[in-house]
Amino acid sequence: MVVKARSNLRLETRQSVIGWAFVIPAALLIFVFYFYPIARALVLSFQTGIGANMQFAGLANYRRLLSDNVFKTSLVNVLTFLALQVPVMLTLALALAYMLHDKRLRFRAFFRTAIFLPCATSLVSYSLIFRSMFSLDGFVNALLINLDLITQPINWLANPWTAKIVIVLALTWRWTGYNMIFYLAALQNIDSSIFEAAVIDGAGALSRFFRIAVPMLKPIILLTAIISTNGTLQLFDETYNITNGGPANATISISQYIYRLSFQYSPRFSYAAAISFVVFVLVAVLAMIQMKVGDER
Amino acid sequence: MIKTRLASILKYTFLFAVALISIFPLLWMFISATNTSGDVLGGRLLPGTNLVANYQALIARAEVGQALWNSFRNAIVATIASLAVCSIAGYGFEVYHDRGKDFLMRVLLLSMMIPFAAIMIPLFMMVGRLNLLSTTTAFVLPTLATAFLIFLFRQSARYFPKDIIESSRLDGLSELGIFLRMYIPVMRSTYATAGIITFMAAWNNYLWPLIIMQNAESRTMPLLLSNLVAGYVTDYGLLMLAISISVLPTVIIFLLLQRSFAEGIVVSVK
Numbered sequence: 001m002v003v004k005a006r007s008n009l010r011l012e013t014r015q016s017v018i019g020w021a022f023v024i025p026a027a028l029l030i031f032v033f034y035f036y037p038i039a040r041a042l043v044l045s046f047q048t049g050i051g052a053n054m055q056f057a058g059l060a061n062y063r064r065l066l067s068d069n070v071f072k073t074s075l076v077n078v079l080t081f082l083a084l085q086v087p088v089m090l091t092l093a094l095a096l097a098y099m100l101h102d103k104r105l106r107f108r109a110f111f112r113t114a115i116f117l118p119c120a121t122s123l124v125s126y127s128l129i130f131r132s133m134f135s136l137d138g139f140v141n142a143l144l145i146n147l148d149l150i151t152q153p154i155n156w157l158a159n160p161w162t163a164k165i166v167i168v169l170a171l172t173w174r175w176t177g178y179n180m181i182f183y184l185a186a187l188q189n190i191d192s193s194i195f196e197a198a199v200i201d202g203a204g205a206l207s208r209f210f211r212i213a214v215p216m217l218k219p220i221i222l223l224t225a226i227i228s229t230n231g232t233l234q235l236f237d238e239t240y241n242i243t244n245g246g247p248a249n250a251t252i253s254i255s256q257y258i259y260r261l262s263f264q265y266s267p268r269f270s271y272a273a274a275i276s277f278v279v280f281v282l283v284a285v286l287a288m289i290q291m292k293v294g295d296e297r
Numbered sequence: 298m299i300k301t302r303l304a305s306i307l308k309y310t311f312l313f314a315v316a317l318i319s320i321f322p323l324l325w326m327f328i329s330a331t332n333t334s335g336d337v338l339g340g341r342l343l344p345g346t347n348l349v350a351n352y353q354a355l356i357a358r359a360e361v362g363q364a365l366w367n368s369f370r371n372a373i374v375a376t377i378a379s380l381a382v383c384s385i386a387g388y389g390f391e392v393y394h395d396r397g398k399d400f401l402m403r404v405l406l407l408s409m410m411i412p413f414a415a416i417m418i419p420l421f422m423m424v425g426r427l428n429l430l431s432t433t434t435a436f437v438l439p440t441l442a443t444a445f446l447i448f449l450f451r452q453s454a455r456y457f458p459k460d461i462i463e464s465s466r467l468d469g470l471s472e473l474g475i476f477l478r479m480y481i482p483v484m485r486s487t488y489a490t491a492g493i494i495t496f497m498a499a500w501n502n503y504l505w506p507l508i509i510m511q512n513a514e515s516r517t518m519p520l521l522l523s524n525l526v527a528g529y530v531t532d533y534g535l536l537m538l539a540i541s542i543s544v545l546p547t548v549i550i551f552l553l554l555q556r557s558f559a560e561g562i563v564v565s566v567k
Contacts, residue, residue, distance in 0.1 A: 018472045019393025026386030027401055029442035034408035037419035044419065096315065099308060107312075113555060114316035117323065120551035122501030124519040125540045128526060129322045132329075132337070132533055139325065142340030177319065185563035205304075234412045237503045241523055255414040255504070262418055263508060269418050280415035287410060 038280060044273035054270070061274035071275060073249050074257040077164070077239075081253075082232045085168045090224060093176050094217070097183030098209050112184075116177040123174070123237035130170040131157070131242045160250035163243050167251055170238055175231075179224045186220040187213065226287050233283055254279055323544070329537035337533040351538040358535070361542065363514065364521040368543075371436045371506075371517060372499035376492055379441050384488065386442070387450025388476055392462065402451070405444045413504065421508050431515040436506060440498070446491055449561075453487040454480070490561040493554055497547055518543045 048057035065071055099105065100112055118126065133139045134156040141153035156162045190213070198208050214221075236255035239245055245252030245260075252260075254275065261272040329337040332345035355361060390402050420439050429435040457480055465475045481488070503519045510516055516524075522543060525536050551558055 015393055015472065016395060019389045019395075019398060022389025022393070022476070023386045023398060023401065026382050026442040026447055027405060029382065029438075030405050030408050030444060033420065033439045033441070034411050034416065037416035037423070038411050040419035040422075041415055092315075096312075099312060106309075111312050111316050113552070115319050116555070116559070117548075117551065118319055119558075120497075120548045121323065121544050122503070122519055122547065124501070124503050124522050125544050126322065128522055128536065128540055129326050131526065132531075132536065133322065133325070135338075137338045139337075139340050142338070146340065173318070173322065181559050182563055185559070230412065234414050236414070241526075258414055258417070259504070259508075262421075269422070273418055276415040276418060279412055280410075283412050283415075284410050 041273045041276050041280070044270050045277050047270045049270070050267070057270070061271050064271065065274060065278070070249055070252070070257060071254075074252045074254045077249075077251055078233055078235060078253050080164060081168060081171070081235065082229060084164075085171050086225065086228045086232065088168075089172045089176050090179060090221065090228065092172070093179035093224075094183055094214070094221070095209075096176070097180045097187060098213055100180070100184060101187040115180060118174050118176075119178050121174070124241055126174055127170065127238045127241035130166060130173075134166045134242075157243050158247050160247060163247060163251050167238055167242060170242060171232075171235075175228070179228070182220055182224050183217060186217050190216050222290055222293075226290050229286050229290070230283055233279060233286070323548070326537050326544070327541055329534060330541045332534050332537075334531075334533040334535070337537065347534055348538070351532075351534040354532065355535045355539055359521050359525065359539070360513070360516070361521065361539065364516050364518045365542070367510075367515060368500055368518040371433050372496050374433055375437045375440065375499040376495045378437055379443065379446060379495055380488060380491055382442050383446035384450045384481075384484075384491070385476060387447045387452075388454045388457075388480055390447065391451045391454035392457075402447075405447060408444045417504065417508060420505075424509055429509075431510050431512050435509045436499075436502075439505065440495075440502075446495070449491055450484075450487065453484050457483060486557065486560075489554070490557045493550060493557055494561040497550070500547060 044054075045061050046057060046059070047054045048060060049055050096111075096115060100108060100115075102108075105111070121129075136153055136155050136158070140156070141150070144150045145153065154162060156166050194212060194216075195208060198212055203211065234255050235253040236259065239251045239253045240256050240259075243251045245256050258272045258275050258279075261268050261275070325342070328342060328344055330351060331348040332341055333347045333350075336345055336347070390398055416439075424430060424435045424438070427435075429438075461479050461483075462475055465479055470478065501519065502517075503523075506515075506517045506520055507523075510520060522536075522539055525531070525539055
C-alpha cells in the first residue's frame, strides 16, 4: 500500500515535470518576445542618446510628448477613427448577424460568404484598392460624375476630412464581416426556444433583437469592442498605404508616427519608445474600462 | 401582411446592397488587372485585353517571383514552427495542469494586451544585435509563440478524452508519444484552424517585415505592393494585377475552408 502510494507520487511528479517540459519553450519565447521588450521599451523611454551612448534622462521624453503637436494630432486622429468607426461597424455587424441568423432567410450562405469575404484580403492589398478607387481620377469620382451627383471630381485623399472618411469607410469594409462572424457564433449559442417563446408572446423582430439578442450578446459585444479598440489604436497599414498619414498629418496614426520617428528620419528610439509606452498604457486602460462597464450593466 | 412584405423587401434589398459592396472592390480589382491604367481610371467595369501587357510590365518592374517565394517561405515556416511550439504547450497546460502551470498560463495571457507598436523598437534592436536582419528567422521569432494559439490548443485539449490518455499509458506509450500519436491525429481540425489563422497572419504581415527586411532580395509581397505606388505615376492596371496575385491565394483558402476560418475567429467566444 505504502509502496504503491509512493510510486504513484513519483509518477505524478514525473508527469508534472514532463508537463513543464512541454510548456516551457513556448513560455520562454513569450517572455523573451513580449515581456522583455515591453520592459525594455519602458527603460528606453527614460533614456536619451543613440546606440551605446545611452544616458538616463528621467522624464525628458515624456515632457517632450506634451508639447509635441504631431503626437497630439496622431492621438486625436486615432481617437476620431475610433469614435466614428467602431460604433457604426459593430451596430452594422450586429444587425447583419441578426438577419443572417434567421434560418428561413433565402441566399443565407451567399450573404454570409460575401460579407465575410473582405477578411480574406490583406490590409495592404485592400488599402491600395481603396486608395486607387478614391484617387482624384479614380473610380468613385467617375461613378459619382456619371450619376450626376457631382460635377467636379472630389479630391478625397487631399482634404483632411474626406481623407479621414475614406479611412473609416475602408476599415468598415474590411472588418464588419469579421465582427459579424463573432455575433453569428454567439447567436447560435443562444437557445432557440427563448426566441420561439418570445414569438409566442407576441414580440416583434425588433423587440426580440433589442430585448433578447443584444442583452444576451453583451459579453461578446464587449469582446469585439475591445478587439476593435485595440486594433484602431495600433492602426498602421491602412493610413500608411491609403494616405501616408496625409494631407499634412490629418490621418497619421500613432503607430505611423512611431515608425516615422524610428525608421524614416534619424532614429530616435528612446523618444519613440516613450510614445510606444503610452500606446501600451492606453490599450490596457481602455480594455479595463470596457471590462468594468461591461461588469456593471 | 403588406407591412411584412415591405419589411421583407427592405431586408433583402439591404442585404444584397451590403453583399454587393463587400464583393465589389475585389471584383473591380480582378477586372482592372485586365485593363489599361487609363481604362481603370475611366471606370471601365468590363474585362479588357491588357492582362498580358500588365503582366509583362509588372515582372519588368518588380521581382514578383522572388517576393512571392519570400512570402510563401516565411509564412510556411512561421506556421509549422508556431503550431509545433504552441500546440504542445497548450496540451501541456491542460493535461498536466496544476497550480503552477495555471498561474503561468494566466501570466502568458497578459501578453495579449501588449500592442505590437509598443514593442517593435526593442524587437528591432534585438534582431539587429543578433545579426538576423532580412532573414526568415527574424520574421518568425516574435510570433513563434502566441498566447492566443496556446490558449486555442489548451481549449481543444479540454475536449480530448482522458480515457485515451489513460489507456495509452497502460499500453506503454510515453507521454510525448501520447501527444504525437493520439492528440495530434484526433485534433486535426484544430490544427487546420490554427494553421489557417497563422498562415494568413504571416502572409499578410506588413509592419514587421517593413522594418526588418532591409535588402531587396528579402522583400515580401505586401512590401512589393506598397512600393508600386511609391513613384509619381501609378500604373493602375499593373498595380491591380499585382494585388490580385497577392490576394488570390488567401481568397482561395478562404473560399475552400470558410468554416475553419470562421471557427478560428470565434474560438474565444466559447
